[in-house]
Amino acid sequence: GESVGLHLPTLSVQEGDNSIINCAYSNSASDYFIWYKQESGKGPQFIIDIRSNMDKRQGQRVTVLLNKTVKHLSLQIAATQPGDSAVYFCAETGGFKTIFGAGTRLFVKA
Amino acid sequence: KAGVTQTPRYLIKTRGQQVTLSCSPISGHRSVSWYQQTPGQGLQFLFEYFSETQRNKGNFPGRFSGRQFSNSRSEMNVSTLELGDSALYLCASSLLSSDEKLFFGSGTQLSVL
Numbered sequence: 001g002e003s004v005g006l007h008l009p010t011l012s013v014q015e016g017d018n019s020i021i022n023c024a025y026s027n028s029a030s031d032y033f034i035w036y037k038q039e040s041g042k043g044p045q046f047i048i049d050i051r052s053n054m055d056k057r058q059g060q061r062v063t064v065l066l067n068k069t070v071k072h073l074s075l076q077i078a079a080t081q082p083g084d085s086a087v088y089f090c091a092e093t094g095g096f097k098t099i100f101g102a103g104t105r106l107f108v109k110a
Numbered sequence: 111k112a113g114v115t116q117t118p119r120y121l122i123k124t125r126g127q128q129v130t131l132s133c134s135p136i137s138g139h140r141s142v143s144w145y146q147q148t149p150g151q152g153l154q155f156l157f158e159y160f161s162e163t164q165r166n167k168g169n170f171p172g173r174f175s176g177r178q179f180s181n182s183r184s185e186m187n188v189s190t191l192e193l194g195d196s197a198l199y200l201c202a203s204s205l206l207s208s209d210e211k212l213f214f215g216s217g218t219q220l221s222v223l
Contacts, residue, residue, distance in 0.1 A: 008152070043214025093208075096158050097143065097168070098155070098209060100153035
């Protein structure tokens, strides 16, 4: 099936450190990108989004960066907390569907 | 406002059987999309419905089908179940289209024995 990113890497960070999660997307025509967080036993939950006419967007403790030249997205989480432990998915949208990356598992060590 | 509700939460079936999963979207949301989530394949798009019409379909066999009712509630059906159909099936709703921000239910965990 279609996918954004191919592997499920794991990132382990110390509580209080900053986290950076990376993602490669596939369709250069995609114009809207979203990061989702999935905790155990739950469905994915929206974190932050960005349109293709932007290269950076900030939320509360999170920042998304978009590099269209190399089709790359990143999610930065400041001052990572234990509650940030989850799987994070990038997603690209268009044509009445959203395509998800394989995800990155984030472990936060206390 | 209630979130997306999926029923049942867990389901165990045997090969060859069929199954129907249900999804109630957030009130006012008219688009419902379905995803299959497995450890090996991640989140795979199944189909999207809007105003009772399927607008897009992923790369799944015809055994996977769905429908949407006039109240935006949706069901998906899998016939002739195979072991490989074991997965978490997630439903997501959005206001108008599945290429907007999605709101997910907690999913139905299907195990095929």
